[in-house]
Amino acid sequence: QKEVEQNSGPLSVPEGAIASLNCTYSDRGSQSFFWYRQYSGKSPELIMFIYSNGDKEDGRFTAQLNKASQYVSLLIRDSQPSDSATYLCAAEFGNQFYFGTGTSLTVIP
Amino acid sequence: DAGVIQSPRHEVTEMGQEVTLRCKPISGHDYLFWYRQTMMRGLELLIYFNNNVPIDDSGMPEDRFSAKMPNASFSTLKIQPSEPRDSAVYFCASLTDSTDTQYFGPGTRLTVL
Numbered sequence: 213q214k215e216v217e218q219n220s221g222p223l224s225v226p227e228g229a230i231a232s233l234n235c236t237y238s239d240r241g242s243q244s245f246f247w248y249r250q251y252s253g254k255s256p257e258l259i260m261f262i263y264s265n266g267d268k269e270d271g272r273f274t275a276q277l278n279k280a281s282q283y284v285s286l287l288i289r290d291s292q293p294s295d296s297a298t299y300l301c302a303a304e305f306g307n308q309f310y311f312g313t314g315t316s317l318t319v320i321p
Numbered sequence: 322d323a324g325v326i327q328s329p330r331h332e333v334t335e336m337g338q339e340v341t342l343r344c345k346p347i348s349g350h351d352y353l354f355w356y357r358q359t360m361m362r363g364l365e366l367l368i369y370f371n372n373n374v375p376i377d378d379s380g381m382p383e384d385r386f387s388a389k390m391p392n393a394s395f396s397t398l399k400i401q402p403s404e405p406r407d408s409a410v411y412f413c414a415s416l417t418d419s420t421d422t423q424y425f426g427p428g429t430r431l432t433v434l
Binding site for chain 2: 244246254255256257258261300304307308309310311312313314
């Protein structure tokens with residue numbers, strides 16, 4: 213059973229703070245990992261993907277992957293109220309994508 | 322490109338009725354995925370196609386669900402007969418190997434009374 217687990221939250225951070233979202237996965241065969249943002253009533257939209265161990269930065273977002281620990285994280289720097297959403301972590305295995313249940317983030321102005 | 326297109330956006334039906342959800346993937350994408358999202362279970366993969374061929378339908382909950390992809394630009398997910406527990410948001414997504422990135426449609430919110 214391929215599972216992806218996330219801390220369900222809800223997570224609340226003040227505006228301007230760093231939000232840290234975490235995800236673990238069960239299948240060591242997974243090679244690609246994705247973070248999606250989903251606003252209430254909308255579809256998931258891709259924020260970042262990461263394939264290699266280490267950090268990958270894109271603007272205010274940093275994805276971190278540790279394959280030995282089977283751990284993926286997303287850091288959001290200088291959090292804005294517009295970042296308030298549910299964040300979904302996904303692991304790809306053989307063209308199938310396994311999603312976590314999501315972490316709800318609220319950024320308080 | 323218009324992105325992934327789904328119809329209808331909302332569907333309300335009565336238990337026992339047949340429901341058909343439709344999806345048009347992004348042109349050139351050779352993979353198509355159907356997902357179901359509920360508060361309790363999150364986003365679940367139901368079935369996916371590669372080049373119009375169903376590859377894995379192990380996520381289809383039961384025989385009441387069926388999916389087809391008659392050509393590269395159209396897919397349907399059918400529920401017959403529908404039950405209240407089928408109420409959920411159904412997403413279609415497409416992907417191409419060259420980018421390995423899924424793009425989701427806007428979803429169909431299904432309510433079965």
